[in-house]
Amino acid sequence: MPFELSERSRAEIESLIARYPTKKSCLLLALRVVERQQGWVSLDGMALVAAMLGLSPAEVYGVVTFYPHYKREVHGKYRLMVCGTLTCALLGMKRLVRHIEERLGVACGGARTADGLFSLEKVECIAACGGAPAIQINDQYHENVTPQKLDDLIAACRREHAAGGGPPMPPGPVRDEPARVAHFLPALGLGRVAPVGV
Amino acid sequence: MAMATTFQPFLTRNFGEPLALDVRWCLERGAYEGARKALAMPPKAVIEEVKLSGLRGRGGAGFPCGMKWSFVPQDTGKPVYVVCNADESEPGTFKDRALIDRDPHQLLAGIIIACWAVQAHTAFIYIRGEMVHGHAVLEKAVADAERAGVLGDTVLGAAFPLRVLLMRGAGAYICGEETGLLTSLEGNRGYPRLKPPFPAVVGAFGCPTVVNNVETLGNLPHIMVNGARWHASMGTEKSPGAKVFSLSGHVKRPGNYEVPLGTPLMDLLDGPGGGVGGTGRLKAVIPGGSSAPILTAEDCKTAKLDYESIAQHGSMLGSGAVIVLDDSVCMVDAIWNLMRFYHHESGGQCTPCREGTGWVEKTVARIEHGRGRMRDLDVLLETCDNMQGKTICVLADAAAMPLRSYLKKFRAEFEAHITQGKCPFG
Missing domain, CATH: 3.10.20.600 (Ubiquitin-like (UB roll))
Structure with a gap:
């Protein structure tokens, strides 16, 4: 079933449109609305936002893929973002990455775990150098992280998931994403959106 | 160092105080007195006071704040915007995150002062997407301030409508560059723009715009309360405060x-x-x-x-x-880490930066892995020549400057990697 914006999400995007100077300037925040409702930003979600803001889906896709922080289909339910920049690198980042790779059986920057629960990536400086090494798991910062603390964090994620909590689980990579990007507009019946000038 | 012994921290004075998140507590403690004082002065006088204080921008460039404000034209018939740059992304920096999380009303008071000085009725706070907590803190602070009459149709009783809108980035270093930030604010990829025109003249949505860092704005309430002379009495002549x-x-x-x-x-x-x-x-x-x-x-x-x-x-x-x-740090490894950072964060708009940061990253990686050649060191410097000053924004310079300095000051370590065919630090 294709993704639909909830009433609440629609109302929130409408309220952005009412408050911000241009429709387009709502784009980054509207994508966050989709991310919150869906748990990630899907191609369908991009097309719906594009339609609401009078943009072409291709333009929205271009924006989403410029900014690495949006959660996408490929990420795990729990997205482990290890800071890889200098201070964290000096203070044990590599050890943390190896530890997670071994513990979860995933490659850093590679595919998520088979159960979809975890993905691991190195990110650039997250402004937590005073508590290096640092990691962000979904929205939450964790500082002065040790392998022991990581085990606890991973266990807490598993417990939350087992209890039915946490964000929705992304579905995994979109197999034909490039082809869908070219065609997902008509497929959704949104082909009437006019192209936007520079 | 006589000064340091008597120095009373002011920007961070509320860091241990959870009540600093409470607008009532802040109002009682005078957090908005500086803003109140500014609103009672002519805007030009506020600009003069900040000029006199010598306050320089705390985001990185160190440009005099009052002078930046004075470039804003008041006769364009367009709205004027103030944008708070809270996209703190420079590796090693985590002060703005703390200033937001622990004392949001100090920032809002600074924003009111800046907006009054340049007669802006809308301010944006562009915060890093990663800083979900900081965003929530600011959302609450703005809502509380609106309810308390600190922001909104009137500001602290003055007939000066002001709204503060939040914007969240999404993980792009380049959006900390002020024109990249403005392009992003408008809903685009964060591509920097050529200067001139400077944002003060043509900024957000084509309107005159002041972009100030979180810490710069945080200084303003204190300058207004204690006076320009107080601020100028701290620090050095050219770096007051x-x-x-x-x-x-x-x-x-x-x-x-x-x-x-x-x-x-x-x-x-x-x-x-x-x-x-x-x-x-x-x-x-x-x-x-x-x-x-x-x-x-x-x-x-x-x-x-x-x-x-x-x-x-x-x-x-x-x-x-x-x-x-x-002294356990391998300087080649350290600069490799940073060159990887700049390559990853290059916006991709200008060829010298997009390609150059990639080349230097690969070349430094090769040296670190013991497969470098002596002429790689010259190739690195030549690549720096072809990057610096040849792009729209200074990201290429920001990569080339440290690389040059490591090559100059720690050249022997680069040479040791090459002659030994391995990293001497293991």
Whole structure:
């Protein structure tokens, strides 16, 4: 079933449109609305936002893929973002990455775990150098992280998931994403959106 | 150092106080007195006061704040915008995150002052997408301020409508560059724009715009309450005031420390920082974020934390991010890490940067892995020549400047990697 914006999400995007100077300037925040409702930003979600803001889906896709922080289909339910920049690198980042790779059986920057629960990536400086090494798991910062603390964090994620909590689980990579990007507009019946000038 | 003993931190004074998140507490404690005072003055007089204080931008460039405001034309018939740059992304820097999380009303008070000075009725706070907590803190602070009559149709009783809108980034370093930030604010990829025109004349949505850093704005309420002279009496003649330094790396007590500008670098490191951590032997210090050329342990003996002293030592004060490296650090590995950062964060708009950062990353990686050749060192410098000053924004320069400095000050380490065919540090 294709993704639909909830009433609440629609109302929130409408309220952005009412408050911000241009429709387009709502784009980054509207994508966050989709991310919150869906748990990630899907191609369908991009097309719906594009339609609401009078943009072409291709333009929205271009924006989403410029900014690495949006959660996408490929990420795990729990997205482990290890800071890889200098201070964290000096203070044990590599050890943390190896530890997670071994513990979860995933490659850093590679595919998520088979159960979809975890993905691991190195990110650039997250402004937590005073508590290096640092990691962000979904929205939450964790500082002065040790392998022991990581085990606890991973266990807490598993417990939350087992209890039915946490964000929705992304579905995994979109197999034909490039082809869908070219065609997902008509497929959704949104082909009437006019192209936007520079 | 007589000053440091009597210096009372003001920007960070509420850092241990959870009540600083409460607008009522803040109002009772006078957090908005500076804004009230400014609103009773003609806007031009506020600009003059800030000029007189000598306050320089705390985001990295150190441009005089009052002068930046004075470039804003008031006769265009267009709205004027104030944008708070809270996209703190310079590696090593974590002061703005703390200033937002722990004292949001200090920032809002500063925003009111800046908006009154340039007659802006809309301000934006562009915060890093990663800082979900900071965004929530600001959302609450803005809503509380609106309910308390601090923001909205009237500001603190003055007939000056002002709304503050939040914008969240999404993980792009380039959006910390002020024109990249503005392009992003408008809903685009964060591509920087050519200057001139400067944002003060053609900024957000084609309108005159002032972009100020979180810490810069945080200084304003204190300047308005205590006066320009008070501010100018701290620090040095060319670097007045105090600054929050983010101290990290091989140091015993990492953290944010507020000290007067002009404080000797080693006083920060050995005093609040508790001394060199790791092996306990200092090798080098990055004094102002990862774009700042490196200082050797020898340089550190005489360097002071002000714009002119750090410049005399061939580097820059930048964002005030001080990263300490002990003698176990391989400098080739360290600069490889940073070149990877700049390659990843290049916006991709200009060829010299998009390609150049990739080339230098690969070349440095090759040297680190023991497969380098002596002529690679010249190739690196030539690539720097082809990057610096040849792009729309200064990201290419921010990558080339530290690379040059590592090559100059630690050349023997690069050569040892090449002659030994491996990293001597293992």
